[in-house]
Amino acid sequence: MTMQQAKICKGCWQQLRVPIPLRGVLSAPFRLVGIRPSRMNPNTCTVCELMFTTVMRARKVTLDATVLFADLRGYTSLSQSLAPDALSALLDTFYDECASAIWEYDGLLNKTIGDAVMAIFNFPIRQDDHAAAAVRAARAIQARCHAKRDDLARAYGFAPDTFGVGVGISSGELSFGEFGRSHRDLTAIGTVVNTASRAQSAAEAGQILVTPTVYERARSELAGSQPREYRLKGFDDAIELYAA
Numbered sequence: 001m002t003m004q005q006a007k008i009c010k011g012c013w014q015q016l017r018v019p020i021p022l023r024g025v026l027s028a029p030f031r032l033v034g035i036r037p038s039r040m041n042p043n044t045c046t047v048c049e050l051m052f053t054t055v056m057r058a059r060k061v062t063l064d065a066t067v068l069f070a071d072l073r074g075y076t077s078l079s080q081s082l083a084p085d086a087l088s089a090l091l092d093t094f095y096d097e098c099a100s101a102i103w104e105y106d107g108l109l110n111k112t113i114g115d116a117v118m119a120i121f122n123f124p125i126r127q128d129d130h131a132a133a134a135v136r137a138a139r140a141i142q143a144r145c146h147a148k149r150d151d152l153a154r155a156y157g158f159a160p161d162t163f164g165v166g167v168g169i170s171s172g173e174l175s176f177g178e179f180g181r182s183h184r185d186l187t188a189i190g191t192v193v194n195t196a197s198r199a200q201s202a203a204e205a206g207q208i209l210v211t212p213t214v215y216e217r218a219r220s221e222l223a224g225s226q227p228r229e230y231r232l233k234g235f236d237d238a239i240e241l242y243a244a
């Protein structure tokens, strides 16, 4: 990954004014006691990650945040025509580019679900403009994946336009909780999460769709965008979304 990585933990510095070295010689004593860059956001540390886990285990925790879903389009049809190693190279590229874009804008890569990723903005790194940060991250995801597309298509012999990413973003109050049987299923739930997921499934390859709340909160990023009604399979009511 080519992104600039923080030298000290952004979460600890922002919330506690404690400089925790993440990289270089100064980080060695911290690593000895188990403090190292978090796998969910390498610009934060394992202490922040623990905080995240603790907050989520507390069950009834709510937080104002922005949720982003990005999904690799064409994956199902590509999975029928590509060799397993080509397919995993494709997925790795997708995950890496999503992660870099999300971390560049201080988001948390919460989980990967099949051929989709889910990110949260405003935790543990607080951002007043978390909706705008998510929109910028979404654009970075599209740009990064588009930049890799032709090389991947050439290397693995598929039509470039079968590879694309759809992104959906929603913003508002979330609940954190522990779901499923394993502790790995700690995640955010609620209408905001479901709506982000729905927006993502309405997005075409190369498209970013956001909810009215995201539009209101990130107006400067979305000047001139008009709402459109989307009807999705499995839902009775239409959903109003803006293209970003």
Ligand SMILES: [Zn+2]
Pocket (backbone or CB within 6 Å): 009, 010, 011, 012, 013, 020, 044, 045, 046, 047, 048
């Ligand atoms: Zn930290």
